[in-house]
Structure formats: structure tokens, C-alpha cells
Amino acid sequence: MLDCTMESIALSDGYRAHARWWCPPNPRGAVLYFHGIQSHGGWYERSGAHLADRQLAVLMPDRRGSGRNRQQRGHVDSVERCIQDGKDALEIIQQRTGFATVHLVGVSWGGRLAVALADAEPQRVRTISLVAPGLFPKVDISTGEKLRVAMSMLNERSRLFDIPLDDPGLFTTNPERIAFFRADELKLTQVSASFLLASRRLDRRIRRFERSDWKGAVHLFLAGRDKIIDNEPTRRWFHNLALSDGKISEYADAEHTLEFEPDPDAFFSALTDWIAERCDSRPG
Numbered sequence: 001m002l003d004c005t006m007e008s009i010a011l012s013d014g015y016r017a018h019a020r021w022w023c024p025p026n027p028r029g030a031v032l033y034f035h036g037i038q039s040h041g042g043w044y045e046r047s048g049a050h051l052a053d054r055q056l057a058v059l060m061p062d063r064r065g066s067g068r069n070r071q072q073r074g075h076v077d078s079v080e081r082c083i084q085d086g087k088d089a090l091e092i093i094q095q096r097t098g099f100a101t102v103h104l105v106g107v108s109w110g111g112r113l114a115v116a117l118a119d120a121e122p123q124r125v126r127t128i129s130l131v132a133p134g135l136f137p138k139v140d141i142s143t144g145e146k147l148r149v150a151m152s153m154l155n156e157r158s159r160l161f162d163i164p165l166d167d168p169g170l171f172t173t174n175p176e177r178i179a180f181f182r183a184d185e186l187k188l189t190q191v192s193a194s195f196l197l198a199s200r201r202l203d204r205r206i207r208r209f210e211r212s213d214w215k216g217a218v219h220l221f222l223a224g225r226d227k228i229i230d231n232e233p234t235r236r237w238f239h240n241l242a243l244s245d246g247k248i249s250e251y252a253d254a255e256h257t258l259e260f261e262p263d264p265d266a267f268f269s270a271l272t273d274w275i276a277e278r279c280d281s282r283p284g
Contacts, residue, residue, distance in 0.1 A: 001049040006068075009061060011088045013081070018068035019061040019089075020045065022052035023096070029126075029279035030099040032089055033060040034110030036134065037199075038165050038188050040067025044107060044259055050268040054276045056103070059093040061085075063110075065195075066188050075158050075192040079116075079201035086117040090124060101126035103275050108228065108256070109134040112202040115209055122214035127278050129271055131221045132256050135206050136233040138226075139164055141196070152193035160190040170227045170256060177260035210240045217245035219274045221267065224252035247274065 004020040011017055020041045031051050035041055041048070041060040048058045064085060065072045076082055090102055103126050106114030111133025118125040141149070141164055152159040165171075166189060168181035181187070220238050222231050231250075238248065249270045251258060258267040 002052045004045060004048060004052075004058075004060070009059075009089065009092055011064070011085055013084075015064050015071065017061050017064055017085075019059055020048060021060075022048055022056075022058040024052050024055050024057065026055065027057040027097060028055040029057070029103055029275065030093050030097040031056050031058045031103045031105060031275065032086075032093050033058055033105040034086070034107065034113045035060070035063065035066070036108030036110055037191065038163050039108070039257075040186050040188075042067065042184075042186060043257070046264070047105075047259055047268055047271060050272050051105075051275065054272045056272075056275065056279070057093065057097045059089060059096075061089050065191075067186050072158075074160055074188055074190045074195060076195045076198055077157070078194065079198040082113060082198050082202065083116050083120055086113050087121060090117065090121060094124070100124070103127045103129070103278070105129045105131065105271070106133055107131040107259075109199070111135060112199065112206060116202050116205045118214045118216065119205055119209055119212045122212065122216075125214065125216055127217045127219070127275060129219045129221070129275060131258060131271070132223050132226055132229050133220070133234065134229060135203075135237060136230040137228060138230050139170070139228050149193045149196050153197060157194040158192045160192055161196065162190055163188060165228065172255045172257050172260035174255075174260050174262050176262075177257070180260075206237070210237075210242070215244075217278055218243055218247075219271075220246070220248045221258060221271070222248065222250040223254040223256050223258055224250060225254060226256045228256045245278075
């Protein structure tokens with residue numbers, strides 16, 4: 001399999017973000033891959049490599065303040081900045097590959113950004129693959145924390161709050177990946193008040209997505225034993241989209257992070273096959 005290269009990409013406000021980049025010879029399509037709230041691209045290198053093995057160019061940025069990005073740790077100023085970062089990455093992969101449309105993959109929180117980006121750039125997104133997407137989470141900060149977040153928005157927008165996901169058992173029961181989680185010094189443990197508000201505002205865009213101008217294809221992946229995401233409202237949201245090209249793949253015995261399953265090959269195949277079958281755009 002093709003190894004990724006680590007690169008630094010320039011976002012439109014001058015922030016430089018680390019990113020993983022796979023570019024096979026003569027790619028058939030382009031994939032922009034968004035990770036979750038606590039994770040980073042290092043969690044998903046295997047699926048990135050499988051996509052590249054199907055002749056897909058893959059750009060997997062670490063979100064600003066996440067992963068290898070130490071500047072403004074855990075912080076984003078606004079929902080507009082979140083979406084603009086997505087637009088910037090979209091522009092970068094289009095410039096590199098020449099494809100007019102791009103396939104989005106969003107894992108957990110990254111699913112929120114993928115949906116919002118498709119809504120904002122309907123002509124530039126071909127498909128969305130949502131992997132245990134954080135559209136309807138089961139886990140949230142406490143009521144008291146929400147009040148402190150609201151107060152912080154008045155005079156301390158960059159104040160950090162704990163992400164309530166520090167138990168590896170929420171993500172996987174695979175001992176190997178539990179050990180990886182515990183040893184991972186790059187995982188994010190806190191986000192700012194303004195990041196939390198931006199996430200809430202992304203939710204509004206997700207709720208209205210069924211009225212979007214975007215008419216592409218959606219592949220929804222669900223983990224049957226997910227402790228982080230509420231699958232039932234996620235299914236209802238998907239069905240309300242009334243898609244002409246939509247699919248749900250569910251793994252009844254899997255935990256939240258499908259990549260961390262002891263044998264994730266069925267997931268990798270489903271993800272890569274579905275996108276590869278929809279690579280009908282050509283560079284130029």
C-alpha cells in the first residue's frame with residue numbers, strides 16, 4: 001500500500017495545518033477526509049491507504065488546534081472559520097488533482113463538517129461518506145459546563161473545557177487500540193468555548209440539510225454498539241434526505257471507531273468500493 005506523506009497546508013487566514021497526503025499515479029478521484037473531535041489523521045491512516053490503493057488521491061488534514069497542530073490548541077474562533085477551513089482544504093485538493101468535484105469522508109465530529117461543507121459548496125462535492133457521524137451525539141458536556149461555556153463566550157472565548165470522551169472504551173473494545181488511545185499524546189482532550197459554540201451552530205446546518213441544493217450521494221456507516229452516537233435519529237435524518245443514491249452500512253457488533261475493530265476489512269472495502277464506483281469526474 002502507498003504510504004502517506006506529511007505536509008503543511010496553508011489555510012486562508014495564514015494558519016498552517018499538518019496534513020496527510022496520498023497521491024497514487026493517475027488518480028481516479030479525490031477524497032477529502034475529516035477526523036473527529038478528539039482524534040487526528042493518525043487514527044485513520046489505514047483507511048486513507050485503502051482509498052489510495054483504489055487510485056484515489058486523499059488529503060487528510062489535522063483540524064486546526066488538533067493532532068500535530070499545536071497553535072491555538074483546541075480552539076476555533078467561529079463556525080464560519082470551521083467551514084472556511086474545509087473550503088480551503090477542498091480548494092487545495094482540487095488544485096492538486098484537477099478534479100472538479102471531490103468525495104468527502106467525515107468520521108464522528110468530522111461528519112458535521114462534511115455535511116456543512118457539502119451544503120456550502122454543493123457544486124464541488126460529489127459524495128459524502130459519514131462514518132459513525134457526530135450528528136446526534138449521546139455524550140455531551142454537563143448542564144453546568146454549558147452555563148460556564150455561555151459565560152465564557154462573553155469575555156473568555158478561548159477558555160478550554162474538557163471533552164467528555166476520555167474513556168477509550170467509548171471508542172473500542174479492541175485491546176490493541178485501547179493501548180494506542182492511552183499512549184496517544186496527540187489526541188485532543190480540551191476544546192475552547194468558541195469551538196463548542198461553533199459545533200452547536202454546525203448542528204443547525206445539519207438539521208436544514210434536507211432542504212439543501214446539494215444532490216449528491218451519501219453513504220452512512222453505523223456501529224451497532226456505538227456509545228457516542230445515537231443511531232436512531234441519525235437513520236431518520238438520513239431517510240429524510242430522500243436521496244436518489246444513498247446507502248446505510250451497519251456493523252451490528254462494532255464499537256464507535258470502525259477503524260479500530262479487530263478486523264476492519266469489511267468496513268475498508270465498503271468505504272473504498274462505494275466511492276470508487278462513483279468516480280465519474282475527470283481532471284480538467
